[in-house]
Amino acid sequence: MNDNVVALPDEHKFQARIDAEEKIEPKDWMPEGYRKNLIRQMSQHAHSEVVGEQPEGNWITRAPSLERKAILLAKVQDEAGHGLYLYSAAETLGATRDEMIEALHEGKAKYASIFNYPSLTWADIGAIGWLVDSAAIVNQVSLQNTSYGPYARAMIRICKEESFHQRQGYHIMMTLMDGSDEQKAMAQDAINRWWWPAMMMFGPHDGESAHSAQSMKWKIKRRSNDDLRQQWVDQAVQQAHAIGLEVPDDDLTWNEERGHYDFGPIDWDEFNRVIAGDGPCNRQRLAHHKKAHDDGAWVREAMSAYDAKRRAKSSAA
C-alpha cells in the first residue's frame, strides 16, 4: 500500500485483527481493496473448479472399467461441489453468482490456465488427478489459514474431499506403470505433457507476482508461489520415481545443501500466452461453459415459474 496515504482508524483495527491471526467475517468492516481482491481470487478459484470438470468429463464415457468410471464420476461431482462452496463464500462479500459467471463469460475473470490443455488419453486422467489435484491441494492447504472466515472454512471442507482425488490419479498411473510397454509409454507421455503446466499452476515467481505483496499482508495468501511450487516439486518427483516415471526436466537435480530439488526454467511465454486466451483449449472451454449455461436456462425458468405459481397459490389460500 502507498505509505503516503494515511490509514483510517478502521483500517488499523482491521489490520491488527489480521496480524493477530483473527478471522475476518462477512459483516465486519473491511477495506474495499480487500473485498475486491478476495472476490477476484475466490471467483477465479470457483471458476477453476468448474471449468476443471471439462478435461476430466471428457473421459467419463470412455473410462476403461465400470469402477474407474464410477470413481471419475464421483471426483468430477466433487469438483462441482467445490465450485459451489467457493461461489457461496464469495457471495458473502456481496458478489452475485450472475456477476461472477458473466465475468467468466466475458473473459474478465480467469480460471487456472492448466485446464486449457487437452486430455488426450486415459493416462491424462491419471496425470490430472495426481499432478493437478496435488498442486491444487498444496495451495489449498495453505489457504485453510486464509484471513477470510468463509474462505478458510470452504478450504477446510474442500481439502477433506481432495484426499481421494490425488490418490485415484496416482493409482491410475501406478496401474499403467505396472502394465504393458504401451501402457507405460502412455503414462510417461501424460506426465511429459502435464508436468510443466502443473509447475505453472503456482503462478509467476515471487518477484513478478502482481498481487502477492498486498495479499500476503492481508493474509489472503499465506505462502509465496515459489515456496508452494518447491514443496510440490519435492513430493511429486519422489512419487514419480517411485513408480518408474521420469520427470521431463533435464535440469532436475537434488540439491543437498538446500534439501530441495533444483529445477529448470519455466516457460513463462507459454504461461502468459495461455492466460491471455491462446492455449490449446481456451476457446473450447469457454464456449462449452456458455453452452451448458444457456442449455440450462429452461430449468432455471421452470423453477422460477413453479415458485411463482406456488406463491400465488399460498397467498390466495
Add this chain to the structure above:
Amino acid sequence: MTDELQLYEVFIRSRRGLDHKHVGSLHADDPQQALEYARDVYTRRSEGVSIWVVASRDITASQESDCESFYDPLDDKPYRHASMYQMPEGVDSL
C-alpha cells in the same frame, strides 16, 4: 398474527473463524426481539461473537425416517474415500 409468540432457533459463532452453531431456541415477537433475547439467554458468559436467529417455521428439515433414501447410496461408494487406494511403500504426501 395472534398474540402467540413465534419460535426462533438461535445460532452462535463462539469465535471468529468458526461456523455458527445451533445452541437452542426461544420465543419472541419479531427477529429483532429474538436477537435481544438470545443475547440475554445464551451469551451471558461471552459465549459468542455473533448471533443468528431464524424463525423455526422457516427451517426445512430432513426426517430421520428419510435417512435411507437420503444418505444410503453413499455407503456403497467406498471409492470416495482416500483409504480405498493402496499406495506403494515409501511414497510420501499422498
